[in-house]
Amino acid sequence: MAAPGQAIDAIAAMTASRQIWDWQSVYPAPAKLNLFLHVVGQRADGYHLLQTLFRFLDHGDRLHFAPRADGAIHLATPLPGVPPESDLTLRAARLLQAASACRQGVDISIDKRLPMGGGLGGGSSDAATVLLALNHLWKLDLPRRQLQEIGLQLGADVPFFIFGRNAFAEGVGEALQAVELPACGYLVLEPPLAVATAAIFGAPELKRDSLPIRAEQWHPGFGGNDLQTVVAARFPVVAEHLACLSAFAPARMSGSGACVFAEFESAEQAQAALRKIPAKLRGWVAAGLDEHPLRALASG
Ligand SMILES: C[C@](O)(CO)[C@H](O)COP(=O)(O)OP(=O)(O)OC[C@H]1O[C@@H](n2ccc(N)nc2=O)[C@H](O)[C@@H]1O
């Protein structure tokens, strides 16, 4: 059998019912896929201008929050290799506290399931979940737009997670238009390495002149991932995972890698493909979601 994580995550099931979100709840931080990702230019500050199609997955990290009366913000579950002060969850909570002049504190716990440096937006999603959850738990009622602005200070992917709908994105990923996507299943493979996003964007060989399209021109299967060429050439294990997945359906890398994915009509079909993948490769199946399970926690 191909390694853990095969069961479809229960994020959608957990949140489909009218859940009352409170301090006892487990707050999901779903993964995203970039169904395509084109680099269409570069800003004066070095950041790259992108066009991408973001999709939420029914699989991700889970966070828990406990109130603190002393106003401190504390991470109860530091991640290996990430000093707590740099953890995006802690930084998100501090930014929110400062922006709202809030005097409440919190203990944050993360059940980390998404690979770090995997291109699935794990850290960004954790940060967005902190902003959405604490906006609700601290009763701040900041509008979605303001949470997105705070999120952008933490990373280019964070505004999408707060926006909360599958989206065609431009700019560095902050200019978002909602897109309706069909239900489908994804098989995701996790090559055993963490890719440093900055190094891939900084690669001299990166193609930076893909032709921009209008959002309406996007269709399933459109385009490719411009970062994939760089990552697959530098890390042969990523190319191997892409080749393996391509035997079942067109395969692509998400974000700056290392994870690769293929789309199927249903999660069952994706599971059938997963059963045929060599057992030494780590992979799992997830359903595409229509929206972020916590979308209702911000207004606007
Ligand atoms: C590759 C994507 O995941 C696609 O969704 C995102 O563009 C990356 O988003 P992210 O992980 O939130 O990345 P950030 O933490 O904002 O940026 C990491 C580094 O990647 C480079 N970077 C990032 C995004 C971008 N549009 N252009 C860049 O050149 C910058 O050097 C930046 O310092």
Ligand SMILES: Nc1ncnc2c1ncn2[C@@H]1O[C@H](COP(=O)(O)OP(=O)(O)OP(=O)(O)O)[C@@H](O)[C@H]1O
């Ligand atoms: N809560 C967090 N979870 C994961 N990584 C974090 C977190 N806080 C800080 N980081 C740092 O951010 C880096 C990128 O992590 P992340 O898992 O978001 O990468 P990614 O999936 O490649 O993201 P993207 O798709 O946005 O490029 C990690 O290597 C780690 O150093």
